[in-house]
Amino acid sequence: MDTVNVAAGFARIDEQWRPKIVGRLNGQEVKLVKAEGVFPWHTHADVDEMFLVHRGRFRVEFRTHIADLGPGEFVIVPRGVEHRTAADEEAEVMIFEPAGVPNTGDVLDERFTAPIGAEI
Template structure:
């Protein structure tokens, strides 16, 4: 992660292969730009203090709410408001950018599990 440098998303995504382990590609104004590969279903959770924005780079990605499911294609994004319970999913591998405050833990209020990513991993 280098501030003030041009980053290539294809190169950055090619640098890792695991799922549900966001990497910090950039930091700005207390926010992280995180890159994550996803496949399968993530646990239900919420973030009491932070909104989350998901932007799909490649593949198809779902954000499931208790009352509806939103499916996103490349170039589409969604903002999940703070405090709203949700889970994310992808039937096949997808690449997603997440924009959220640096202190946010990816599993939010869900119990610590194999899905809980180490904080601050950069790429």
């Protein structure tokens, strides 16, 4: 039952696109990620995921539209929906999803696929 300081968690992250776990509940993981640039198109066949912006501007791009998010805004990507994420300048984002979900979904990418279970 430790308190998590989100800003301090982000301060410990020194890489882009590699989410770090800061909490777990009911089979879900709460992750922090710094993002800049464009992430690959991918899907998560069996899980929904939620992106909540802490700092900066962050986009979740779908084939039919773009969710452009600022601090305090979130979007839920339904399972099976192809998407990619992007940020023109560095953004800090919280991700909520089931434990063990690869961040690149159905795509393996040496630059973007993060290790499962990485914590800070």
